[in-house]
Amino acid sequence: MRILLVEDELEMAAWLERALAQSGFLPVHAPDAKRAEELLASQEFDAVVLDLRLPDKHGLVLLRELRAQGNEIPVLLLTAQGALHDRVRGLNLGADDFVSKPFALEEVEARLLALLRRSRGQQSASLVCGSLEYNPVNRAFLLDSVVLHLTPREHAALLALITDVAMPVEKVRLHEKVFEHDSEAGPDAIEVVLHRLRKKLAHSDVHIVTVRGLGYMLEENTQEMPRS
Structure with a gap:
């Protein structure tokens, strides 16, 4: 917001x-x-x-x-x-x-x-991907009904991914959303944020995958597609 x-x-x-x-x-x-x-x-x-x-x-x-x-x-x-x-x-x-x-x-x-x-006028609907849920009212992510503690950059990245769940988000677009106020962040800085997010989502039914040539995508379970 x-x-x-x-x-x-x-x-x-x-x-x-x-x-x-x-x-x-x-x-x-x-x-x-x-x-x-x-x-x-x-x-x-x-x-x-x-x-x-x-x-x-x-x-x-x-x-x-x-x-x-x-x-x-x-x-x-x-x-x-x-x-x-x-x-x-x-x-x-x-x-x-x-x-x-x-x-x-x-x-x-x-x-x-x-x-x-x-x-x-009303509360927005929650965004859901598997056991991951985003509540737009209190701006909290829940994983298996437990609050997922995130840094502001991790929060921004995960929000961008769950907003377009099951659709690839281009690397440039994701970088802009995460590093909007940091013009000095290099193009590969987003990889560090995604690495930390992947660790926090480990052992759950939600994964961040790299779709070669298209960007990054949040998905439930593992599907057959090119990954990094």
Whole structure:
């Protein structure tokens, strides 16, 4: 889930980016309203985490302009402790929820998930391949009904594979999904991630296979096809 984080305090933004990424989100940082507007115009996001005290434009002005343009993306406001006036104005202008600084990361994650569920109208169906299941609501993988602990890159790779289960995913496409924020990752870095995933799926009925010339595929059981 791609999250636009609009926050001018760089230390706070870096902490939130790391924490959200470790929880399975894909955060993109904008340090001011201008950059946020550019990103919203050129990319797709599932939600916005918006600080109000921005250097070039108040967050509520940015929110008002977004809603005036017909943009209904879920917006979670970051407000100052006790700033009741800002919270009320934000909700009246179309904010979906807010958290007050200082806040616990768990609260931000929970409120983001609630916004995403409401914006979709219903909970998405789980993705399944054999004994492996992905729950899109809590962003968790289960293997034989036990939570599968993954790094953010392993999570991104496995999600791409189970989304197109039984269909090869091209190496370039998989690399882009896993290393979206790391331009220095070499083309073969994906092999390291897949190697770790294969070890975590060992002894189960789910396998990651290499389909020569086509890419990688998640499948249940072993089928006759070229492998590496």
